Amino acid sequence: MSESRNIPKVRTTNKSLDNDKCIIDGEKYPLVIGQIVKLIQKGEQPRICILADPGHGKTYTFGRIGEILHDELNLLDGEFKPDEQITQDPETFVRFAKNETNRIIICPDADGVFPSDEWYSPKNKANKKTVYLTRRTGNLLGYDSHELSKTDKAIRTNHNIRLVSVGGGDTYKFKAEYIQRSNDSLTTDIIKKGKGMWTVDKPQPKTVERIEELDSEEKQEQLAQALEDMQEDQPEWSRS
DSSP states (O other): OOSSSOOOOEEOOHHHHHTTEEEETTEEEEHHHHHHHHHHHTTOOOEEEEEOOTTSSHHHHHHHHHHIIIIISOOSSSOOOHHHHBOOOHHHHHHHHHSSSOOEEEETTHHHHSBGGGTTSHHHHHHHHHHHHGGGTTOEEEEEESOGGGBOHHHHTTOOEEEEEESOTTTOEEEEEEEEOOTTOSSSSOEEEEEEEEEOOOOOHHHHHHHHHHHHHHHHHHHHHHHHHHHHTSOGGGOO
């Protein structure tokens, strides 16, 4: 982690805590943002996992996190560029993450990009190394998933901030937790420390555009694959 960054101080008051907020540079932010800042202050790498059903605002939430950390708090380098920093391509994700620039790198639908049933695949092995080695580069890793159990083991056993959707798909409301693990175990003795509720406001139009672009591409690919799978089960003469 770069020591030259001006890391803002995180403060709380009884009133702000009652509203699931903290105070950073005189402005109110969700408690989970304060926890991310504190992790960086301690020289630790935030690795964030957001869990929700499709359409509940997982990637929107990551977009807001990116905007806050880059553009509002100036905690990470440069402007948040969603077209570069939000990607579903495993190779692109790892290539971006190994770059020695302090920024957030986001992987939407991580349970499809880095699924648990491909733990020994080259892409998941690469992701495991990325999770461990990006502590040297200062990047923050963000994964959104439908089901934690179906994501790559490296994500399940190394994330330290977790946001879980509560309420309906139109609420964009998440309960945030700081995940602390015993030093001698990656999978047991997990202590969840609640960091409050966060109702997320919509990110900037350019961020929304990138998210919708990726969502559309993914659905088209899934439909194409489904059609291909169906046709494999049909005799050659019946295909059109």
